[in-house]
Amino acid sequence: MTKSFLKSGHLPTLFAAFLYFDVSFMTWVLLGPLGVAIARDLHLNPGQKGLMVATPVLAGAVLRVVLGLLVDRFKAKRVGIGAQTIVIAGLLTAWGIGIHSYEGTLLLGAVLGLAGASFAVALPMASAWYPPEHQGKALGLAGAGNSGTVLAALFAPGLALAFGWQNVVGLAAIPLAVALTVFVVLAKDSPATPPRKRLADYGRLLRVGDTWWFMFFYSVTFGGFVGLSSSLTIYFNDQYGLSSVVAGYCTAAVVFAGSMFRPLGGAVADRVGGVRALTALYAVAATAFAAIAVGLATIWIALPVFIVGMLALGMGNGAVFQLVPQRFPRDMGVMTGLVGMSGGVGGFYLASSLGLAKQNFGSYGPGFMVFAGLAAAALVAIGGVRRRWRTTWSEAHGAARV
Numbered sequence: 001m002t003k004s005f006l007k008s009g010h011l012p013t014l015f016a017a018f019l020y021f022d023v024s025f026m027t028w029v030l031l032g033p034l035g036v037a038i039a040r041d042l043h044l045n046p047g048q049k050g051l052m053v054a055t056p057v058l059a060g061a062v063l064r065v066v067l068g069l070l071v072d073r074f075k076a077k078r079v080g081i082g083a084q085t086i087v088i089a090g091l092l093t094a095w096g097i098g099i100h101s102y103e104g105t106l107l108l109g110a111v112l113g114l115a116g117a118s119f120a121v122a123l124p125m126a127s128a129w130y131p132p133e134h135q136g137k138a139l140g141l142a143g144a145g146n147s148g149t150v151l152a153a154l155f156a157p158g159l160a161l162a163f164g165w166q167n168v169v170g171l172a173a174i175p176l177a178v179a180l181t182v183f184v185v186l187a188k189d190s191p192a193t194p195p196r197k198r199l200a201d202y203g204r205l206l207r208v209g210d211t212w213w214f215m216f217f218y219s220v221t222f223g224g225f226v227g228l229s230s231s232l233t234i235y236f237n238d239q240y241g242l243s244s245v246v247a248g249y250c251t252a253a254v255v256f257a258g259s260m261f262r263p264l265g266g267a268v269a270d271r272v273g274g275v276r277a278l279t280a281l282y283a284v285a286a287t288a289f290a291a292i293a294v295g296l297a298t299i300w301i302a303l304p305v306f307i308v309g310m311l312a313l314g315m316g317n318g319a320v321f322q323l324v325p326q327r328f329p330r331d332m333g334v335m336t337g338l339v340g341m342s343g344g345v346g347g348f349y350l351a352s353s354l355g356l357a358k359q360n361f362g363s364y365g366p367g368f369m370v371f372a373g374l375a376a377a378a379l380v381a382i383g384g385v386r387r388r389w390r391t392t393w394s395e396a397h398g399a400a401r402v
Contacts, residue, residue, distance in 0.1 A: 008129075008130055010129045010188060010190070012186040012187070012188070013125060013126065013129060013186065013187050013188050013190075014126050014129070014138060014141060014142060015182075015186060016182055016183045016185075016186040016187035017121075017122040017123070017125050017126045017142045017187065018122070018126075018141060018142050019179050019182050019183070020080060020084070020118060020121065020122050020179050020180075020182075020183045020187070021118055021119070021122040021123075021142060021146070021148070022146075022147055022148040022151075022179070023148055023175045023176055023178075023179035024084070024087070024115040024116070024118035024122075024148065024176070024179070025115070025116070025118070025146050025147075025148030025149050025152075026148030026149065026151045026152045026172070026175065027087065027091070027112060027115040027148070027152075027172050027176060028056055028057075028060055028112050028113070028115040028116035028118075028148075028149075028226075029053075029056070029057075029148075029149045029152050029153075029226065029229045029230045030056075030112060030152050030156060030168070030169070030172060031052055031053050031055075031056060031105065031108070031109060031112065031230070032053045032152070032153070032229060032230035032231060032232070032233055032234065032251075032351075033152050033153050033156035033157050033160075033233045033244075033248050033251065034156050034157070034160055034165045034168060034169075035049055035052065035053055035233055035234045036157070036233060036234060036237045036244035036247065037157070037160045037161075037165040037244060038052070038105060038165055039052075039234070041165070042100075042101065042102055042105070044102060045359060046238075046355045046356075046358040046359040047355050047356050047358075047359040047360075048102055048355070049234055049355050050231070050351055050352045050353070050354055050355015050356055050358070050359075051106070051352050051355060052102070052105045052106065052109065053109075053230040053231055053234065053351050053355075054227075054230065054347070054348045054349075054351035054352040054355075055105075055106050055109030055110065055113070055348075056109040056110070056112035056113045056115075056116060056230070057113070057116065057226055057227065057230060057344050057347040057348045057351055058113070058344060058345065058348035059109060059110045059112070059113020059114070059116070060112075060113040060114070060115070060116025060117050060119075060344045061113075061116075061340070061341045061342070061343070061344025061345045061347075061348065062113070062341065062344075063113050063114050063116070063117035064116070064117045064119055064120040064336075064337050064340040064341045064344060065120075065202070065337040065338065065341050066117070066337075067079055067083060067117045067118075067120035067121055067337065068120040068124075068334055068336055068337020068338070068340075069199065069202075069334075069337065071120060071121060071124055071125075072201075072334065075189045076121050076122075076124055076125035076128075076187075076189055077125070077183070077187050077188070077189050079121055080118070080121040080122070080125070080183060080187070081180065081183065081184060083114055083115075083117065083118065083121065084115075084118075084176060084179070084180045084183070085180070086111075086114055087111065087112070087114050087115045087176060088173045088176050088177060088180070090108075090111035090114070091111070091169055091170060091172055091173045091176070092170060092173050094107075094108050094111065094169050094170075095166065095167065095169045095170030095173075096170075098166060099166060099169070108169070115176075116226075116344065117340075119336065119340040119343075120336050120337045120340055122142050123142055123321070123332075123336050123340075124332050124336050125142075125187065125189065125190070126138050126141070126142035127142075127325055127332050127336075128189070128190035128192055128332070129190045129192075138266075141263050141266075146225065146226075146258070146259045146262060146314075146317070147255075147256070147259035147260060148259075149225075149226070149229040149255045149259060150252045150255045150256045150259055152229075153229070153232075153233060153248045153249075153251040153252035153255055154248060154249065154252040155248075156168055156248065157233065157244040157245045157247070157248035158245050158248070159171065160244070161244065161245060201331065201334050202334055202337075202338065205328070205331060205334055205335065205338065206338070210327055210385075210389075211328075211335070211338060213381065213385055214320060214323070214324055214327075214335070214338075214339050214342075215338060215339055215341075215342035216342065216378065216381065217278065217316075217320050217378055217381070217382065218317070218320045218339045218340070218342050218343045218346070219342040219343055219345055219346030219349075219374075220282070220285075220313075220316070220346060220374050220375055220378045221281075221285075221313050221314075221316030221317045221319075221320055221343070222313075222317050222320075222340075222343030222344075222346065222347065223342075223343050223344070223345065223346015223347040223348075223349065223350055224285065224289075224309075224310075224313040224346065224347075224350060224371060224375070225255075225258045225259075225310065225313045225314060225317060225347070226343065226344070226347035226351075227346065227347040227348070227349070227350030227351040227354075227371075228254065228255070228258075228306075228310060228313075228350065229251070229255050229258075230347065230351045231350070231351045231354050231355075232247075232250070232251040232254060232255075232306070233247045233248050233251045234247075234355075235247075235354065235364060236250050236251065236299065238358065238364075239302075239364065240298070240299040240302070242299065250299065250303055253303065253307060254303070254306045254307050254310045255310065257307045257308075257310045257311040257314060258310035258311060258313050258314030258317075259314055260314070261311050261314045261315045261318075262314045262315065262317050262318040263318060264315055264318065265277065265281070265314065265315030265316060265317060265318025265319045265322075266318030266319065266321065266322050267318075268315065268318075268319070269318065269319040269322035269323070270322060273402050274319045274320070274322045274323035274326075274402060275323070275382060275385075275386045275389060275390070275402055277315070277316075277319040277322075278316055278319050278320065278378075278382045279379065279382055279383065279386075281312045281313075281315050281316040281319065282312075282316065282375050282376070282378045282379035282382060283379055284308065284309070284311075284312040285309050285312040285313055285316070285372075285375040286372050286373075286375035286376040286379060287372075288305050288306070288308050288309030288312065288372075289309050289368050289369075289371050289372035289375060290368075290369065290372040291305055292305055292306065292309070292368045292372075293365045293366070293367075293368035293369035293371075293372055294365070294369075295365060317343075320339070321339075323389075323402065324336075324339060326402065327389075346374075350367070350371055353367040353370065353371075354367040354368070389402050390402050
């Protein structure tokens with residue numbers, strides 16, 4: 001970090017936003033690492049497994065818009081405290097009552113979706129403290145909270161084996177309570193928080209073409225990241241016969257690459273421009289997932305390819321959010337909700353389509369191939385908007401580096 005970055009913002013808030021985001025994401029994808037145990041106990045088919053792990057992702061996508069509106073009206077800290085409290089209460093209720101059916105897992109998934117909506121709290125809170133030239137770093141560091149998905153993949157399968165997956169649902173409330181305490185003590189709303197937004201502001205921004213481009217680009221990068229985070233433990237178990245614990249370790253390795261390199265994606269975008277960074281990253285992602293779709297014989301061949309593909313997606317997340325605050329500096333609350341929602345929708349599509357592909361075609365390949373095609377489409381699209389972005393809103397908004 002540069003000296004100017006350290007002096008320009010509010011580090012306690014940045015740390016609190018990161019931790020809030022990190023633990024919330026761990027909780028959001030919890031059903032994925034627990035999926036093998038849940039599917040065994042409840043006798044779920046591949047399509048049901050796919051929809052089960054995809055439900056929290058879709059719920060999080062929808063609730064991000066709601067939290068985005070609330071953040072603009074009541075400020076991030078107050079909304080963050082309320083949302084985290086509801087998630088903790090939901091987890092403890094599910095643990096106390098018990099989950100005994102497929103429908104019960106979907107209801108739990110809806111509760112976990114609120115944890116995923118933390119995106120709409122943490123990122124605007126961090127963004128409001130930093131000037132345009134440091135947005136990539138600040139949002140990359142706050143957004144590195146998606147590393148919580150690594151914690152879920154590392155620990156949830158082993159805890160489920162030791163204590164039962166139902167008890168893991170209750171145990172998840174403990175780190176959430178710790179993160180909430182830190183958030184209450186350290187987080188502070190910026191005095192430069194943008195004015196309140198109305199529902200009409202969402203409609204206004206949805207009439208802007210660039211909004212849809214950002215939503216599409218993020219649906220590929222973040223959608224791929226969270227969709228794979230939710231699905232890979234089940235995939236490695238089915239495809240390569242790994243135990244749930246070993247499959248969780250392999251998932252953690254893949255997710256670690258995506259989450260830890262998100263800040264680097266923002267920093268690289270600050271240096272070379274978000275458009276140039278995304279051009280390279282989409283090309284890498286499309287190639288990696290096309291190779292996976294064709295079929296890789298062993299986990300030792302597949303794992304490095306997954307890591308490379310996820311690394312590209314993680315860096316892409318940081319690069320997209322280096323661009324968003326430059327284009328919409330006064331609409332970050334609304335844009336975080338909209339763009340974040342699209343990322344969740346992309347994740348829901350990937351997670352559910354992998355399960356449906358396995359059930360209908362006997363292979364996950366078609367699901368991965370369609371996703372590789374979406375990454376290729378994003379590559380073509382980013383090339384199409386490159387010149388206009390650099391010659392119009394880049395100059396008009398005094399953007400740092402497009």
